[in-house]
Amino acid sequence: MNSLNQAINILSENIYCSVATASKEGVPWNTPVFYSYDQHLNLYWASAIDAVHSRFLRENPLAFIVVFNSSAPARCATAVYLQGHVHIVSDDILDNKVIQHFKRVNEDSLFTGDYYRGSSPERLYAFTPEKVWVLGEPVDQGGHPVDARTELSLDALRKYLNAS
Numbered sequence: 001m002n003s004l005n006q007a008i009n010i011l012s013e014n015i016y017c018s019v020a021t022a023s024k025e026g027v028p029w030n031t032p033v034f035y036s037y038d039q040h041l042n043l044y045w046a047s048a049i050d051a052v053h054s055r056f057l058r059e060n061p062l063a064f065i066v067v068f069n070s071s072a073p074a075r076c077a078t079a080v081y082l083q084g085h086v087h088i089v090s091d092d093i094l095d096n097k098v099i100q101h102f103k104r105v106n107e108d109s110l111f112t113g114d115y116y117r118g119s120s121p122e123r124l125y126a127f128t129p130e131k132v133w134v135l136g137e138p139v140d141q142g143g144h145p146v147d148a149r150t151e152l153s154l155d156a157l158r159k160y161l162n163a164s
Contacts, residue, residue, distance in 0.1 A: 003134045003136070003150050003152055004152060004156060004157055004160040005160070006078060006134050007080050007132065007134045007152060007157060008157075008160060008161055008164055010067055010068065010069075010078055010079065010080045010134070011037060011067055011080060013069065014067050014068065014069055015034055015035065015104065015105060016032050016033065016034055016035065016067075016070075017032070017033060017035045017043065017045075017065050017066060017067040018030055018031070018032050018065065018066045018067075018068075019031055019032075019033055019045070019053055019063055019064075019065050019127075020063060020064040020065070020066075021052075021053045021056040021057055021060070021062075021063050021086075022056060022060055022062070023055075023056045023059055023060065024059040024060050027056075029052045029053050029056055030053075031047075031051070031052070031053045033045035033046075033047060034046075034105070035065075035067070036100060036101040036102075036103075036104040038097075038100065039158070039161060039162050040158060041129055041132070041154065041157060041158050041161060042126050042127060042128050042129070043065060043082070043126070043127040043129075044089065044097055044100075044101050044124060044125065044126050044127070045101075045124070045125055045127075046101070046116065046122055046123070046124050046125070047122060047123065047125060048121050048122050049121060049122065049123055050121065054123070054125070057086045057125070061085045061086050061087060062083075062084075062085060062086075063083075063084065063085070063086045063127060064081070064082070064083050065081070065082040065083075065084075065127060065129075066079055066080070066081050066082075067079060067080045067082075068080075068135075075138075075145070077135065078134070078135050079134070079135040080132065080133070080134055080135075081132065081133040081134075081135070081149060082127070082129040082131070082132050083129065083130055083131040083132075084127055084128050084129040084130040084131070085127070085128050085130070086125055086126065086127045086128075087125070087126055087128075088123045088124070088125060088126075089116075089123070089124040089125065089126050091113070091117060094113035094116060094117065094124060095112060095113035096113075097113075097124055097126070098111055098112060098113045098115070098116065098124060099112075101124065129154060130154070131151065131154070132151070132152045132154055132157060133149040133150060133151050133152065134149065134150055134152055135147060135148075135149055136148045136149065136150045
């Protein structure tokens, strides 16, 4: 299986990702979230605005996301790594993105954009990737299988995603 196909399979077969953030002082935080993605490979999730990762993102919008199957047998895991920036989804596209987000798990009738507007304690967040890697086959280093990542072209991955 080629790396682009592997990345698309990982993204489409999983519904949770791990979002790593850091405060402006560099204090790390990592949290699992239910995610969706669009044809541009932007990832979306809903979170409380006072959650640690949300507070950190207000201070520092850089994030690192890993998507993987946590139930894979030992030494059989595959993963997609994404580095990029996060912002709150703007009101003008919020309704559409909320429908898209919850349609992923057949919950498209549960929420509307209004659920995340105004005085709501939650927001829909968007992650725009700037770099992406896929976990490949381990590389033998002196008899030790060491994980190896392959960087993918975002443009090629987006084209591949839209063609699938």
